[in-house]
Amino acid sequence: MSRPRQKWRVPAAFAVSLVVLAGCGGGGGGSAGSDAEGDGYGGALGTAKEEAQFQALYDKAMKAKEYELSLYGPPPAQSVIDAFQKRFPDIEPTFEQLQSQDRITRLQAEKASGNHAGDVAVDGRTPITSMAKDGWCEPFEPIVDVPADLIGINGLTVTTYNTVFGILINTDLISKDKAPQTWEELIDPKWKGKEVMVSPAAGGAGAFVNAMLLTPEANASALGMDIVKGLKANVSVVAKDAQTVSSVVDGTYPIGVLAYYPYYFETLKTTPDAPVKFLLMKKDTPYSVGKECVIADAPHPNAAQLWMNWVMSKEGQAAYAASGSYPAMPGSPAPTGLPAPDEAKLITLLPDEESVTGYAPYVKQVQALYGG
Amino acid sequence: MTGTPTQTLAETPTPTPTPTLTDWSPPSRASASWHGSRPGGKALMGLTMTILVILFLYPPLLMVMAAFRRGPIAGQGEWTMAPLVEVLTSQSTWVVTLNSIVLSVAVAVSALAFGTFLAWVAVRTTTPLRRWMTPVMAGILVIPSLFYGLGWYVTLNGTGAPVNKVLKALFGVTGSPLGSGWPTLIFVVAAHVIPVGYLFMVGPMSRMDSALDDAARMSGAGRGAAFFTVTLPLLRPTIFGVLALMTSYGMTAFELPLLFGVPAQPSILVFSTKVLNTYHETVAPEGWANYAGASAIGLILVLLVVLLVLAREWLLRNRRFATITGKGFRPEPRSYGRIQWLFLSVFVLVVLVAGVIPLVQMVFSAFQHVAGVYSLGFTTANFEDVLSSRRTFQVVVTSLWVATLSGFLAASVALMLSWVSQRSGKAVRLLSTIISWAPIAIPGVLVGLALLTAYMPVPGLQRLIGTSIILILGFIVVATPIATRAVEGGVVQIAPELEESGRMSGASKAVTFFTIVLPLVLPSFIAGWFIAAVGIAGNLALPVLLSSPSVRTAAVTAYDLYNQGQTAQAAALFLVLMVAIGLAGAAAWLLMNGVSRLLKRGRAIRIERATTMEGSVLHV
Numbered sequence: 001m002s003r004p005r006q007k008w009r010v011p012a013a014f015a016v017s018l019v020v021l022a023g024c025g026g027g028g029g030g031s032a033g034s035d036a037e038g039d040g041y042g043g044a045l046g047t048a049k050e051e052a053q054f055q056a057l058y059d060k061a062m063k064a065k066e067y068e069l070s071l072y073g074p075p076p077a078q079s080v081i082d083a084f085q086k087r088f089p090d091i092e093p094t095f096e097q098l099q100s101q102d103r104i105t106r107l108q109a110e111k112a113s114g115n116h117a118g119d120v121a122v123d124g125r126t127p128i129t130s131m132a133k134d135g136w137c138e139p140f141e142p143i144v145d146v147p148a149d150l151i152g153i154n155g156l157t158v159t160t161y162n163t164v165f166g167i168l169i170n171t172d173l174i175s176k177d178k179a180p181q182t183w184e185e186l187i188d189p190k191w192k193g194k195e196v197m198v199s200p201a202a203g204g205a206g207a208f209v210n211a212m213l214l215t216p217e218a219n220a221s222a223l224g225m226d227i228v229k230g231l232k233a234n235v236s237v238v239a240k241d242a243q244t245v246s247s248v249v250d251g252t253y254p255i256g257v258l259a260y261y262p263y264y265f266e267t268l269k270t271t272p273d274a275p276v277k278f279l280l281m282k283k284d285t286p287y288s289v290g291k292e293c294v295i296a297d298a299p300h301p302n303a304a305q306l307w308m309n310w311v312m313s314k315e316g317q318a319a320y321a322a323s324g325s326y327p328a329m330p331g332s333p334a335p336t337g338l339p340a341p342d343e344a345k346l347i348t349l350l351p352d353e354e355s356v357t358g359y360a361p362y363v364k365q366v367q368a369l370y371g372g
Numbered sequence: 373m374t375g376t377p378t379q380t381l382a383e384t385p386t387p388t389p390t391p392t393l394t395d396w397s398p399p400s401r402a403s404a405s406w407h408g409s410r411p412g413g414k415a416l417m418g419l420t421m422t423i424l425v426i427l428f429l430y431p432p433l434l435m436v437m438a439a440f441r442r443g444p445i446a447g448q449g450e451w452t453m454a455p456l457v458e459v460l461t462s463q464s465t466w467v468v469t470l471n472s473i474v475l476s477v478a479v480a481v482s483a484l485a486f487g488t489f490l491a492w493v494a495v496r497t498t499t500p501l502r503r504w505m506t507p508v509m510a511g512i513l514v515i516p517s518l519f520y521g522l523g524w525y526v527t528l529n530g531t532g533a534p535v536n537k538v539l540k541a542l543f544g545v546t547g548s549p550l551g552s553g554w555p556t557l558i559f560v561v562a563a564h565v566i567p568v569g570y571l572f573m574v575g576p577m578s579r580m581d582s583a584l585d586d587a588a589r590m591s592g593a594g595r596g597a598a599f600f601t602v603t604l605p606l607l608r609p610t611i612f613g614v615l616a617l618m619t620s621y622g623m624t625a626f627e628l629p630l631l632f633g634v635p636a637q638p639s640i641l642v643f644s645t646k647v648l649n650t651y652h653e654t655v656a657p658e659g660w661a662n663y664a665g666a667s668a669i670g671l672i673l674v675l676l677v678v679l680l681v682l683a684r685e686w687l688l689r690n691r692r693f694a695t696i697t698g699k700g701f702r703p704e705p706r707s708y709g710r711i712q713w714l715f716l717s718v719f720v721l722v723v724l725v726a727g728v729i730p731l732v733q734m735v736f737s738a739f740q741h742v743a744g745v746y747s748l749g750f751t752t753a754n755f756e757d758v759l760s761s762r763r764t765f766q767v768v769v770t771s772l773w774v775a776t777l778s779g780f781l782a783a784s785v786a787l788m789l790s791w792v793s794q795r796s797g798k799a800v801r802l803l804s805t806i807i808s809w810a811p812i813a814i815p816g817v818l819v820g821l822a823l824l825t826a827y828m829p830v831p832g833l834q835r836l837i838g839t840s841i842i843l844i845l846g847f848i849v850v851a852t853p854i855a856t857r858a859v860e861g862g863v864v865q866i867a868p869e870l871e872e873s874g875r876m877s878g879a880s881k882a883v884t885f886f887t888i889v890l891p892l893v894l895p896s897f898i899a900g901w902f903i904a905a906v907g908i909a910g911n912l913a914l915p916v917l918l919s920s921p922s923v924r925t926a927a928v929t930a931y932d933l934y935n936q937g938q939t940a941q942a943a944a945l946f947l948v949l950m951v952a953i954g955l956a957g958a959a960a961w962l963l964m965n966g967v968s969r970l971l972k973r974g975r976a977i978r979i980e981r982a983t984t985m986e987g988s989v990l991h992v
Binding site: 101108109114201238239245260271 | 444531631638640654742747919928934
């Protein structure tokens with residue numbers, strides 16, 4: 001049985017890539033140094049050969065009049081989209097926040113009507129893996145040298161970046177030293193009423209991360225239902241992830257649980273003086289794995305392949321890092337404010353394919369616990 | 373319905389008096405009085421009704437079928453009872469049903485009570501500012517529900533929230549005690565629909581002859597007794613229609629229960645939030661979405677809405693509600709003395725709660741770095757970001773034209789259905805009623821899904837998916853029930869003898885309709901158009917699935933921003949949308965005013981010519 005090996009694959013790929021990038025001295029987007037290396041794009045995207053392929057693909061997209069690119073899924077920070085458009089100014093990417101079932105329904109309608117509009121699907125690994133298995137994706141044609149571990153389901157999907165959930169504290173109300181940083185510390189009764197978390201009752205990240213504590217078996221025995229119930233006893237809940245961050249920023253609660261790093265990152269960009277600090281958990285840090293795939297029968301297939309390759313390029317990965325995510329490619333910079341990858345002790349996840357249905361019963365269980 | 377005497381007291385039973393001209397009696401079956409006896413008219417009528425049936429009844433029917441089929445696509449796969457059994461045997465289903473009923477009844481009753489009272493104040497009293505009540509209420513309606521909800525959320529949650537500061541200063545209470553839970557949920561949802569209740573009631577109320585009240589007063593009834601025994605009973609068609617609509621709204625409300633119900637301990641889930649949860653469940657081992665489970669929960673809602681409509685029909689059976697009777701018609705206001713200041717204060721309170729407080733809060737939020745966090749200061753960056761985006765102009769324009777056109781078409785369909793329902797036989801009347809209510813039975817979350825899966829197999833319609841046409845068709849379907857509630861109250865109050873008079877004077881049916889019926893029903897029609905258009909502009913459920921990258925609305929864009937944690941930017945975009953709706957509404961109002969004056973002048977000239985023309989009976 002390959003499960004024990006498989007279950008470590010995703011965090012291992014994540015950690016390995018980050019170790020490599022740390023070893024390379026990544027950070028701060030070193031495109032200035034590489035500008036002189038290549039020809040087409042000055043080395044910003046990759047080697048000279050890779051950049052020539054980028055140029056050829058861009059020309060092909062232009063020849064086919066692929067001036068628009070429709071991406072279905074939660075959009076990245078505007079800075080990522082701007083960086084792509086700066087590189088390829090004649091292609092305008094447009095994100096539609098269609099996730100999981102909504103995206104499939106839209107694609108079913110497009111298929112039935114013949115009016116195909118979606119080019120790229122962007123989401124967490126579970127829905128994208130599910131799409132690939134159900135025939136909604138076309139093979140990714142890599143220009144850049146993407147490690148095999150990042151390409152899944154027979155070349156249909158690619159892991160692009162990873163995003164962590166952590167603890168957010170209001171430094172006016174609690175010091176870093178005293179803040180809880182493990183799951184066990186979080187359920188200490190002394191924090192009752194002082195923690196805020198997004199409600200798992202309506203699904204979403206709250207339910208999904210709680211489900212991670214219940215499966216696979218390693219998590220269930222180390223963490224399990226005791227932690228889930230302990231959290232429920234301690235936390236006050238809010239309706240949306242972003243409200244976890246805002247209610248710690250405004251001092252309503254001293255501790256935010258399952259704070260999504262990009263939201264904190266965005267908040268800091270606009271309000272650098274906010275009295276908040278993001279802490280990674282000392283172990284079993286929950287995280288989401290970002291994946292993408294080119295949608296089958298995409299109306300702009302060249303632009304779609306160009307986007308996917310750009311995301312995996314040096315420039316694309318640096319853009320994601322600059323918006324608060326850990327890029328998946330080795331050699332990419334780390335996001336500002338987060339520790340080196342080997343310090344991020346990540347929680348064990350189910351393997352990609354098993355995750356499609358493996359979390360569902362636990363998500364339902366957690367939702368029911370919160371009255372959902 | 374059999375004929376009744378011209379007296380219009382609602383409780384009049386239905387004896388059969390000696391037939392007179394005014395005892396208009398509709399034909400027993402569909403036809404002659406509306407679409408004529410010519411085969412062409414019948415064929416046109418039949419075709420119209422067929423199209424309406426396909427557009428309006430097919431989606432809910434498909435949702436019912438989807439509850440019994442499990443597969444990768446909604447409404448497809450193997451037939452099975454399993455999803456229904458799972459839903460019916462789950463305790464949470466019944467908790468959700470009870471929650472939904474409690475919320476919807478509480479909301480409907482309170483919103484209707486306030487709406488009716490204020491409508492009466494506006495048209496039957498001389499309360500100060502009464503002429504401002506309708507425009508102010510209409511203005512409040514422009515606030516999209518998510519925007520309104522976020523406004524109250526920020527007002528009630530957080531240490532910086534004004535309400536919590538007051539509570540702390542006065543009682544030493546900390547935290548956000550009013551941030552979520554039943555009282556807050558009912559209060560916020562009810563306050564949001566009071567303006568809707570008002571706008572539905574004010575049209576019919578303003579066209580009621582005050583002579584009816586006078587008759588009651590002369591017969592010895594007090595003011596209160598006249599109001600409760602004459603005014604309210606005459607408004608039954610509108611009241612029951614609006615009550616049913618509000619109840620349905622309470623059952624399908626999504627954004628507000630998400631903000632104020634889900635964070636409660638324990639969570640208060642209603643149909644819409646439960647349907648969304650179920651729809652997002654994964655069915656093992658295939659990994660399909662649980663369409664069937666979500667549809668099965670929708671079935672319970674269908675059943676409840678059917679019961680509501682049947683109750684409404686039963687309560688209105690064999691009654692006549694015509695209140696516009698031609699000569700002597702006087703909708704005059706009366707002075708009620710100093711108590712009118714109390715009426716005014718109720719109006720001001722409603723305006724504060726339903727509009728001003730959440731609006732002001734969101735205006736602040738739009739200028740904040742983090743919405744609701746005053747300590748971080750203010751900025752104009754959100755507006756700069758929104759207004760510098762190339763897509764902002766595009767999405768606002770799309771929202772405006774799609775909402776205006778869809779709202780007009782929905783109000784037109786509503787007028788046709790209401791008229792057909794009043795002037796046709798039982799079969800057509802029943803069909804019209806079903807058509808105008810059916811889409812309400814679909815929870816908001818399933819609306820787009822039901823429409824898409826319904827249109828996908830239809831050869832002509834499937835080619836339209838992804839275009840603005842399908843979005844408009846979808847909006848017509850979801851907005852017609854709302855528009856119908858606004859229009860039907862006006863239609864049902866027009867006595868048939870007015871049309872008969874026109875016909876006897878030689879006017880054709882079309883001329884009669886456009887010169888007598890339409891002008892009388894125009895206030896209700898415009899109210900229906902406006903309410904439908906505003907609802908469409910703020911609608912989220914439909915464009916999420918039916919729109920395409922090239923046809924994108926402002927509400928969806930703002931909702932995306934909110935979902936990404938950029939609530940302050942979402943507030944800025946919502947404000948831009950509201951200003952655009954306000955400007956467009958003001959332009960439309962000015963235009964209509966101008967046209968109305970021209971028509972009046974034209975009519976006056978025609979009357980003058982007719983009366984002074986040689987051969988006229990008035991010619992001297």
